[in-house]
Amino acid sequence: MTEPILSVRDLEIAYRTGRKESVTAVTGVDLDLYEGQSLALVGESGCGKTTLGLGLLRLLPGPGRITSGSLVYRLKDGTRADLLTMGKEPLRRFRWNEAAMVFQGAMNAFNPVIRIVDHFADTLRDHSGGKRWTKQAVERRAGELLEAVRLDPDRVLPSFPHELSGGMKQRALIALAIALNPQVLVLDEPTTALDLLTQRQIVQQLHELRRQFGFTMVFITHDLGLAAELADRVATMYAGRIIETGSARDIFHAPKHPYTAGLINAVMPVKDAVPASGATPRLESIPGYPPSLKAMPDGCAFHPRCAFATEECKAAPVALEVLAERPDGMTHAAACLHHDRVRLERKTAGGQAASAEKEPTNV
Amino acid sequence: MSDVPTRGPETAGSEPLLKLSGLEQVFDTGKGEVPAVGGVDLEVRPGKVLCLVGESGCGKTTTARAAAGLTKPTGGTVAFRGKDVSRMSSAERLAYRRAVQFIHQDPYAALNPTRTVFSTLTAGLRRHKQVRSKAEAREKAGELLRLVDLTPPESYLDSYPHQLSGGQRQRVNVARSLAMNPELLICDESTSMLDVSIRVSLLNTLGKLRDELDVGFLFITHDLAVAKYFAWDGEIAVMYLGKVVEHGPTPEVIGNPQHPYTKALIGAVCEPDPDLARANRAASELRSADIPSLTALPSGCAFHPRCPAYEPGLCDDAEPPLIRFGGRPAAPGAAGGRRLACHVVSRDHGRSPSDDPAESALGSGSPRGAAWSA
Structure with missing residues (x-):
């Protein structure tokens, strides 16, 4: 393990909402991403995960702006560059060459009036820093990529997006994102x-592509199952902050933030043999709703919904605290004063969390 | 539909609220006929949940719309409390419309953006002349909001949909459907656009209606975790290309699936546990990932081009009927036994002397079957 491929320090992203007003969507994010790892950003709608993902490539839409922090990448040539001070032309070369993004909503991410092959041509020509791409070269490269995601190039390349199914579009979009062999892929x-x-097919293909192309992956999801399936590391976000981070095993078997535990407790495992002997299963939800960015609670933003909240939680924001050192930057850290009281409701297949020690929860 | 077993004495007890018999829906399009639903027989009982699961295009929504009387089926019947919906008098039809309510998928699109919550909630009440004054309407609307845990109601009554979150909007949708004291709620992917914790709290609210008000549910979802949770004491019917391919009590269908399609669906679930997820990675190997078109259905069993258990000559020849599976009688009080439409599994089951011959996709040691046969 050498130096990280991406170091994020104290990143803050805000959206302008009026002439002099703005809301902060992401605050105080520190993140080190190592080569070949996959990191899942999980959380509910509005927690800032997509904003952070877009921020990693400086792809924020109009009113969004990175207001402070640093985003240092280790480039393919070994040099290090801070994305926030990069000029327009270097930034264009950086995108898709060094880091690429698979946007949300496969259905709408393609231009509906452009054939798939021309999407590849545009991407390859725009981001190759002046390198010439002939029609044949584009078709050859696009063909390889589509085959890597198990699509038939002869069928897909001449098609318009509406002629493909949702799954085919998503796979074509992934192929397009890795067209220039980026080191980092944000999905x-x-x-x-x-x-x-x-x-399931996309998940399996992402596993294969990682093996084949060796990219580092950041993916944004609200689906905890997907995170458990694909991630080496997980970072839970709440109200614009990373509130827990650790290896997938640490997070899913022994979460240390009540919000992470609440999310896991809210999902019914399908294959797991719970509940035993015909008892009706009962899941608990996290009471209340996430806070508005415009009216963030004082202290720990989760305290109004938290069963463990004390006066201390309301007083000051809680910083991430390292709870267990692990190799490869997989350190388990949580931003909770009561992390030692957090338990999962149920037994997990590999975990030690015992339902006997269940803490009282809100009903 | 002579192969469909009648669900006889063991289902006695409560009369079904909703009964679909041989339901067919063929859509005429410029490119020919699309058989969206091809003969579905299902029942929903008061206070029970019937969950329809399957991929997009399998006919779940079409079935639900026909059950709600929103479309006229091209074949078969929809009966509500024993009465054929298409032969109801206008008074009966009005009562049916009141008793059966539909909750749509998209909480953003289902509410009129120019109406306040109060106006939305009481539109039906006013239409059906259930309230006499505005004060009474407000009181009733407040009660409805409390029923769906939007409290205090005063802070929501005069809000517009854009002032509410997705979860709150979906609760307003549920409250609206409850205004008519429905006996049957038809939920079409009603929780799929919500975040996990919000989803569970809405499911718990719906569960309260099921258990305390005896509301029956026709619940449509593509999410097996939701199906397992919400329909645990009810039944699951797995649909594929317009037909039910497996049907039975939820714990049995999820814990010990028999149809290769059901097994594939369960195998494909991403579990929130890295060990479980990785152990099951190899579980779903289909021969083809593509769903055949409804306009060009494969011969025989419609699943055969994708099925890992496919046997040439058997599966591509005749369509497997949906027949009773497993000889054991249903547990008393439970809605009924299992039905399955698969040539291979039914044949192998017939050969084997043991009660549970087909190994579960979950590997050995599933305690579920044992728990349920006891």
Whole structure:
């Protein structure tokens, strides 16, 4: 393990909402991403995960702006560059060459009036820093990529987006994102809105592509199952902050933030043999709703919904605290004063969490 | 539909609220006829849940719309409390419309953006002349909001949909459907656009209606975790290309699936547990990922081009009927036994002397079957 491929320090992203007003969507994010790892950003709608993902490539839309922090990448040539001070032309070369993004909503990410092959041509020509791409070269490269995601190039390349199914579009979009061999791939909700069997296929292909191309992966999802399936590391976001981070095993077997535990407790495992002997299962939801960015609670933003909240939680924001050192930057850290009281409701297949020690929860 | 077993004495007890018999829906399009639903027989009982699961295009929504009387089926019947919906008098039809309510998928699109919550909630009440004054309407609307845990009601009554979150909007949708004291709620992917914790709290609210008000549910979802949770004491019917391919009590269908399609669906679920997820990675190997078109259905069993258990000559020849599976009688009080439409599994089951011959996709040691046969 050498130096990280991406170091994010104290990143803050805000959206302007009026002439002098803005809301902060992401605050105080520190993140080190190591080569070949996959990191899942999980959380509910509005927690800032997509904003952070877009921010990693400086792809924020209009009113969004990175207001402070640093985003240092280790480039393919070994040099280090801060994305926030990069000029327009270097930034264009950076995108897709060094880091690429698979946008949310496979259904709408393609231009509907442009054939798939021309999407590849545009991407290859725009981001190659002046390198010439002949029609044949584009078709050859696009063909290789489509075959890597198990699509038939002869069928897909001449098609318009509407002629492809949702799963095919998502796979073509992934192929397009890795067209220039980026080191880092950011995927925003890569399986949302796809059918179960198609989701499974995308998951399997992402595993294969990582093996084949060796990229580092950041994916954004609200689906904890997907995170458990694809991630080496998980970072839970709430109200614009990373509130827990650790290896997938640490997070899913022994979460240390009540919000992470609440999310896991709210999902019914399908294959797991719970509940035993015909008892009716009962899941608990997290009471209340996430806070508005415009009216953030004082202290820990989760305290109004938290069963463990004390006066201390309301007083000051809680910083991430390292709870267990692990190799490869997989350190388990949580931003909770009561992390030692957090338990999962149920037994997990590999975890030690015992339901006997169940803490009282809100009903 | 002579192969469909009648669900006889063991289902006695409560009369079904909703009964679909041989339901067919063929859509005429410029490119020919699309058989969206091809003969579905299902029942929903008061206070029970019937969950329809399957991929997009399998006919779940079409079935639900026909059950709600929103479309006229091209074949078969929809009966509500024993009465054929298409032969109801206008008074009966009005009562049916009141008793059966539909909750749509998209909480953003289902509410009129120019109406306040109060106006939305009481539109039906006013239409059906259930309230006499505005004060009474407000009181009733407040009660409805409390029923769906939007409290205090005063802070929501005069809001517009854009002022509410997705979860709150979906609760307003549920409250609206409850205004008519429905006996049957038809939920079409009603929780799929919500975040996990919000989803569970809405499911718990719906569960309260099921258990306390005896509301029956026709619940449509593509999410097996939701199906397992919400329909645990009810039944699941798995649909594929317009037909039910497996049907039975939820714990049995999820814990010990028999149809290769059901097994594939369950195998494809991403579990929120890295060990479980990785152990099951190899579980779903289909021969083809593509769903055949409804306009060019494969011969025989429609699943055969994708099925890992496919046997040439058997599966591509005749369509497997949906027949009773497993000889054991249903548990008393439970809605009924299992039905399955698969040549291979039914044949192998017939050969084997044991009660549970087909190994579960979950590997050995599933305690579920044992728990349920006891």
